[in-house]
Amino acid sequence: MQKLSEKLKQDIHYIESLNSCMNCGVCTAICPAAEFYRYDPRVIVDTVQRQDEEALETLLKSETIWYCGECMSCKTRCPRSNTPGGVIMSLRRLSQEEGYFTESEKGRQQFALKRVLGNNILNYGYCVTPDVVRPEMHPEQGPVWEWIYEHRDEFYERVHSNYRKEGAGALRKVDDQTMKELRSIFEVTGGKAFMDNIENCSAEKAQEMGMDMETYFLHTYMDNNDNHQ
Amino acid sequence: MNLEAKQQIWKEYQKEIADDRYYYARSCIRQTFFPGSEWAYLDILGNRLGKTVFDDPRHTTCTGIGYHSDVVPVETIMTVVARHFALMTEAGFENITPSCITSFGIYTEILHTWQEHPEIEEQTHEYLWKATRREFKKPKNLAHTSDVIYKFRHEIAAQKKHALVDVHTGRPLRVVDHIGCHYAKMFPSKGIGGAEFPAVLSGMVTAWGGEPVDYPERRHCCGFGFRNYLVLANRGYSIANSKKKFESMQPYEPDFIITNCPGCAMFLDKWQYTISEMEGTTYGKDGYGIPVLTYEEAAALVLGYDPWEIGLQMHQVSVEPLLEKMGIAYDPDAKYRNARGEDMGRPACPNYLKV
Missing domain, CATH: 1.10.1060.10 (Alpha-helical ferredoxin)
Structure with missing residues (x-):
């Protein structure tokens, strides 16, 4: 070995x-x-x-x-x-x-990162879009963001973006052919296998910790044992 | 030291920035939190400066946030970036201009790696062909979009409607800059002024009549730290770093903060709210925060764009005190209207931060 x-x-x-x-x-x-x-x-x-x-x-x-x-x-x-x-x-x-990353609290967070970023990249074509910045998960964003989020369809139109529509411009819907190419790149280069491995190792760890995957996600996203500083 | 020697040294801190025909590489964070900045950039380049910028619908994320959160391997991001180069090549462009600082750092790093390791570039060609049947050429020029605005800062100044000056006193506005870490810390020769003498933003401020103000933690990270913000449990890291910067700049009483990284702009704006809620502390005058502008927003205000057209209502820290200093007229009610002129209600008021 x-x-x-x-x-x-x-x-x-x-x-x-x-x-x-x-x-x-x-x-x-x-x-x-x-x-x-x-x-x-x-x-x-x-x-x-x-x-x-x-x-x-x-x-x-x-x-x-x-x-x-x-x-x-x-x-x-x-x-x-x-x-x-x-x-x-x-x-x-x-x-x-x-598969060592699941041995530490901070390492286990790779599961939350994989779920959030992997989902955003492979479903929307971006690492971040407004839809995923949900105010309940981002209280630090404050009331202005909450207001924007609530009115996001009309708000983004107001500031000249092309939110969820075809064509060029900010926040447009990424077309199907482009998404196909992006996913194909992840397949060919090992990006998908790398993420699948994070998923599989995390599933094993969740089982070992007696958690279902939803509970495990919240554990990796929110828990802090306060033993890091 | 004589002037000639000084000029010779300073040359090492300049970089080549293409004059026209830019392929635009969109930023995930900028389009989400500052879409008006992006629109202003494209409008200024196209309609005020007469430049050609191609906004390609086929462009995607570079996956940089995933890469620096260590869930996207280097082979994958290289191939995604290679696809962007292929789209640029197919569209007949040779100059690429990322809007995101993380992307700019990644494009720079990838081109450097390919130069040092041609076998990796060759492998990327193969991956891209296999995945998409596309081929690419490397860009002739790579510049961040803030480099482009810096290049044309005097042309913008020549068209200015408002200077960075307090119209009531004639005092130049005091401006603190924050340059995104990945702009020049990794490859200093690729940033104007390098990592030591950051000039990309202060150059704009000076050209538009303001006074750049140095402060001790000017080069400190805003605290994004990728996984350190993205995971809720880690956000103490992120806010602690921004707090360090606010405390460092506050004694200089800045009129506003200018940034070239979309993430930094968002954090330096939003964390002022969070700190006020946590501790009751505010950093501006009379309970307000310190307004944070992207360089596109600053350029657009100088050129006379309407504040709500460029999305300044998306900021948590109110920009009105700054607009009033600059003598910019605005309609307070229009801030809350949609494109059809209908009222969208009002955001809730913070407990401490005055808005």
């Missing part, structure tokens, strides 16, 4: 993101996630460089790799041109491919 560290080295994000780290910690100093969470990108890069299989497996099952916001502020500042945020992307991919 191929080692985790060997698999990691084949990932283009890993290849492009890690030259040689001198452990200066500038990435941690600039990192918004390190300021908010119990998170230290310097330590993660250190762990990865050691190529200790046991430590790597522990990392892939941990909460830690899920804290990064991928703002990539670390890339600008690293004196060795590393990108710890890119290393994180390779770790997250491997964690999901190995």
